[in-house]
Amino acid sequence: MANPAAVGHEGEPFRLDVERGKIREFARATGSSNPAYLDAERPPVPPTFLTTQFFWQDGGADAWQRVELNQQRGMHAEQEYVFHGQPPVAGTSLRCRSKITEMYEKRGRRGGVMTFVVMVTEFRDETGRLVAEAKMTGVETGRTPGETS
Amino acid sequence: MTQPVLTVPEPLVRGPLTRTDIVRYQGASGDMNPIHHDEGFARAAGFTEPFAVGMFPAGLLATWATDWLGAENVRRYRVRFREQVWAGDTLTCSGSVARTYEVDGVWHVDLDLVCTRQTGGVAVQAWATFVLPR
Numbered sequence: 001m002a003n004p005a006a007v008g009h010e011g012e013p014f015r016l017d018v019e020r021g022k023i024r025e026f027a028r029a030t031g032s033s034n035p036a037y038l039d040a041e042r043p044p045v046p047p048t049f050l051t052t053q054f055f056w057q058d059g060g061a062d063a064w065q066r067v068e069l070n071q072q073r074g075m076h077a078e079q080e081y082v083f084h085g086q087p088p089v090a091g092t093s094l095r096c097r098s099k100i101t102e103m104y105e106k107r108g109r110r111g112g113v114m115t116f117v118v119m120v121t122e123f124r125d126e127t128g129r130l131v132a133e134a135k136m137t138g139v140e141t142g143r144t145p146g147e148t149s
Numbered sequence: 150m151t152q153p154v155l156t157v158p159e160p161l162v163r164g165p166l167t168r169t170d171i172v173r174y175q176g177a178s179g180d181m182n183p184i185h186h187d188e189g190f191a192r193a194a195g196f197t198e199p200f201a202v203g204m205f206p207a208g209l210l211a212t213w214a215t216d217w218l219g220a221e222n223v224r225r226y227r228v229r230f231r232e233q234v235w236a237g238d239t240l241t242c243s244g245s246v247a248r249t250y251e252v253d254g255v256w257h258v259d260l261d262l263v264c265t266r267q268t269g270g271v272a273v274q275a276w277a278t279f280v281l282p283r
Contacts, residue, residue: 022177029170029177030208031163036220047211047226047277051204055179072194076203080227087223 011063020090063098078137112142164239201234213242225278
């Protein structure tokens with residue numbers, strides 16, 4: 001079961017270096033041949049690129065650990081990225097921090113109770129300006145995902 | 150500036166997807182959950198075989214949108230995961246204009262996006278906002 005006491009928990013700050021080669025690899029893996037990603041000297045990140053924060057977020061920086069969602073029944077429900085201006089470009093070093101912001105329950109169509117948990121990660125540039133936010137919604141279902149038809 | 154007229158491009162069709170396509174995305178994103186490549190692990194969790202990371206079809210759908218409206222112009226991208234994607238699936242990414250509107254002299258467009266499987270089932274649904282360059 002998810003731990004309701006996790007709401008409000010903030011992970012330690014961590015750093016995400018936006019690298020040109022990583023953008024290229026990510027763009028190709030997501031089916032893009034866009035020269036804006038592949039050829040530019042300082043390409044912007046693709047819309048879902050900030051998911052690579054997984055690489056950088058461990059130990060105390062990983063606020064999600066505190067949630068204790070049952071992994072057998074846990075699934076990614078929604079993901080959102082907001083960019084305050086142009087998405088960050090290669091060469092930028094982002095200061096990041098994740099926080100568990102919400103936990104709520106909903107009754108599923110087949111009767112089981114589903115627990116939703118929201119984590120917001122803020123991304124700031126070298127000047128401290130908020131350049132992007134990621135909002136992840138995870139869900140713990142009343143049954144294992146393998147039982148999904 | 151008068152309201153811009155947008156021409157929606159052809160859908161992006163990808164597939165049949167291979168296990169390699171799924172693993173390539175895992176490597177690029179850093180999400181190495183074994184349920185997406187390890188047969189034994191996936192079966193032990195109650196699945197018939199490994200399936201794609203949800204962020205993979207989400208990324209393909211985002212690619213369709215940024216290849217159309219510009220990599221630097223996206224301001225919001227929200228995705229909801231609906232159906233699992235498996236090796237062998239062929240995905241179709243497309244979308245439509247929900248509305249265009251002006252904020253402080255800059256035109257914005259909201260898109261409704263969808264990535265469907267060959268079965269007709271919706272893998273991921275998404276909503277995006279782009280600014281339109283002058």
